[in-house]
Amino acid sequence: MMDTRSAIQIVSRDRFDATTAQTSGSHRFAAIGPSLGINSSIWGGLFEVEPGARTGIHHHGEQDTIAFVLSGRCEVRWGDKGEFSARAKAGDFIHVPAFLPHMEINPSQLLPFRWVVVRSTPLPIVVNLPDATWPWARRPNPDNL
Numbered sequence: 001m002m003d004t005r006s007a008i009q010i011v012s013r014d015r016f017d018a019t020t021a022q023t024s025g026s027h028r029f030a031a032i033g034p035s036l037g038i039n040s041s042i043w044g045g046l047f048e049v050e051p052g053a054r055t056g057i058h059h060h061g062e063q064d065t066i067a068f069v070l071s072g073r074c075e076v077r078w079g080d081k082g083e084f085s086a087r088a089k090a091g092d093f094i095h096v097p098a099f100l101p102h103m104e105i106n107p108s109q110l111l112p113f114r115w116v117v118v119r120s121t122p123l124p125i126v127v128n129l130p131d132a133t134w135p136w137a138r139r140p141n142p143d144n145l
Contacts, residue, residue: 009038016030016045043123046070051109054105057103066118067095074104075106075107076096
């Protein structure tokens, strides 16, 4: 009899768990984690932002996050006031340090962007912050700094 803790597990898209912690403007789907019966020291999943949308301001507590941009383009803003930004496209990796307030923005009006995400703890941590954290974030267009 094989110990399932040492077995390779394949998780098909139709098994992803959409009940994982969420942030407005995006969809997270757990692929590797306890909710799927997989005991691991890390969490993995899919992250999507629809065309023209942006997430709320949030951070991931003590978790480091590594993301691979699977498709689309995105802008990520971060900092105490959202004063820093960078753009990523399909094929890029992104590292988001623990406790760093950030927001993801989809500049495309036509295509969603999708990331494969790995987090440094077994359960995802999402701490949603009020839009007032960054006063400009209350406006519809974040480019109006």
